[in-house]
Amino acid sequence: MNDLIHFTLNGEKVTSDRSANERLLDVLREDFKLTGVKCGCKEGECGACSVLLDGVLANSCMVAMGSIEGSEVVTIEGYSETKRFQALSDAYAQTSAVQCGFCIPGMVLACEALLAKNPNPTDAEIRKGISGNLCRCTGYNAIVEAVKIAAREGKGLW
């Protein structure tokens, strides 16, 4: 009898009976119906599948289920309950940083990971922080602007 995989997902303790070699991305989308986690490449290149894994940004397509036993996973669905999300969301709205929206869940989590480490990033640091998250629509400028607004208006949150 094989062991189940235990982890915390958006604050709740959960288990999975999937094989240890399966991708966290597939389990989040198919079993937990967390479809804010997008699949763009399954090669670690696009960042659409980003989640926070034990507090750091990770591409869920590159994570095998067995490696997350005992870990904590936060997806955009869990993150959107936070004040920090609200600050980022308001800032994105102000600069019209969302077009088709496909990259946005991953992008927002990349911004969170950046601000958590560096609450006052420069333009260059922001571009570096989101360098693994591809956006085909916006050309990034509006997103960079939004991060600066969020850092300013959400002062004290990060």
Place this chain on the structure above:
Amino acid sequence: MVAFSNGYLVDNLTEALKIRSEFEVTPYAGGTDLMVEAKDDAVYLFLNKIPELRRIYSDDEYIRIGAACTYTEIFENTLTPQILKDSIDYLAAPAIRNMGTAGGNICNASPKADTALIFYVADAKLRICSASGERILPIEDFYVGRGKTVLQRDELLVEILVPKFGLEHYYYKKVGARQALAISRVAFAGLFSTENGIITRFAMAFGSVADTILRFRDLEALFVGKTMTEAKSLRDDLIAKYDQAIVPIRGRVSADYRKSVCMNLLEDFLNQNGI
């Protein structure tokens, strides 16, 4: 130990080595190479929660980096030499750096591996363990070819031993296609030191030109122990010898191009050091 279907998770090295000796498993550190072509029948031995593989500390001679330390952890550690930090700074993007490990970079045995290049030029050694013992070998002796190493099926890479001294004066360049996520097109690392006008250290490593990372100790020896004046007079000869020694992967135009970039970087390295 936890035994999943298609995977084992352990929290200490002894148990990991026991499993490695008893079962046919693929070591899994950060998964950033393995998961690109994830196989349905893969059985993984997860290394990411083994404390012995995730620490960085130093002894008299070496900075010892646990094989499963992530790039982010290495980058943020104060013991890490700047040359290694530079290579990590140009490597992929944050999410990959948070998961990918130096041990995975070495064991994947790609000639493009960015941190392996630094370990090469720095004379790093690898501490490799099995249930029945351990061995320490220079990183150059670890590789047999592209994707091929001398690692036995019951062994794990445990630590990378990076010499503490002599890495201050370095040259590192990665010429890639895109800034982020650039799997290096060409990477070059060099070390140069002098004492009282005599060259004490002269080392160069080339990534992405051949099947393995390249380093030529016999050619480096031509400069070590020489004065700057002597080195200058040997410059053209040295360049010609490297031009002969570096044999790019045959039949690939891109490899020839990469070789010319390497030669330009070598010359720039010499120029910058006044040779």
